[in-house]
Amino acid sequence: MARGWTRVTGWAAVLSSVFAAGHGTAVALLPSGQAAGTAERVLPGAVAVLCALGWLAAAALDRRRAPLRKDTGAGRPSWLLAGLIGIGMVLASVAALAQANGPDQADGRQLRRIAQAGGVERQLPIVAVRSESEELGRVNRRRVLRTTVDLQVPYAAGPRTVTTQVETNGRPHAGDLVTARFAPTAPELGVRAEREMTVDGLGLIWILGLGAVCLVFTPIVTIDSRARIHAWRRYRPDVHLPSLALLALGAAAAAYVGLALPSPWLGWPLAGLAAATPWLCLTLAGRASSEERERPAAG
DSSP: OHHHHHHHHHHHHHHHHHHHHHHHHHHHHSGGGGGOOHHHHHHHHHHHHHHHHHHHHHHHHHHHHOTTOOOOOOSOOOHHHHHHHHHHHHHHHHHHHHHHSSOOHHHHHHHHHHHHTTOEEEEEEEEEEOSOOEEEEEETTEEEEEEEEEEEEEETTEEEEEEEEEEEESOOOTTOEEEEEEOTTOGGGOEEEOOSSOOHHHHHHHHHHHHHHHHHHHHHHHHHTHHHHHHTTSOOHHHHHHHHHHHHHHHHHHHHHHHHOOOHHHHHHHHHHHHHHHHHHHHHHHHHHHHHHHHHHHO
16 A cells, blocks of 8 residues: 555656746746746645655655565566656756746836736837936947836726836937836836846747757756666655655745745846756765675675
8 A cells, every 4th residue: 555655646746846846947948937926836836846755755654664675676667757757956046047047136026016916918009208328238249228207007996197217229309219017007116128238038039049948958868767766655754754855945046036036146046046956966866876886896
């Protein structure tokens, strides 16, 4: 019976983890993900953690109840399990990195609140220019200027004039159109004009490109190593406890980046840590398996 619960909780842990990684990737990449609330962001990961703890408890109990039972490695290694683990690793890394790629701190929090309030993106006319333009740099050899302007915003309760900063290619003038996001029913959230000085798009291209390559080759590698992965089903405290601790650390780092939207100086290192933890766990488990195979030969 204990073996049955170990198998059930193990599959639940794998499937819930893959779902959580896929859900995190969708939230980070899809425009609709901006509107996701805290519960929607956290719940899939929390379920995966609970399933992993359930497997840990069942496996530890099985190990205590059958200390003399020898694991002969019976059972055919599952290519499905190995493939899911490979896919989940890639999706978890992509989700962690994609969360750090985008508006952060005050800008990110404002955009998220606007999206959660039913925000829309519109071309808004400049009513008046309120300040001199400050040069921020060049994009595609064109100067990008930051200027304080008044925008006419068509809120649900009636049009309002909102003062905000915009980034434009060249000096803006009254009557020019600016792309901006706002919530029609929540004027208190303000307006967020599109930014010109950003590398979010370039970073996303690198993340998606690397993720696509890994999504093709990683499952192939894990399926090819399915015999070794099959052996990991037998609970070993020296392997599984450090691995689960690493995964928990990565999940906590990813959750903090996704919820708090810290500065890039903190967000990117934490996202890198979260993206690396699945691969570190794979390395740790693989090294332990190699040492276990070499031990009889050494004896």
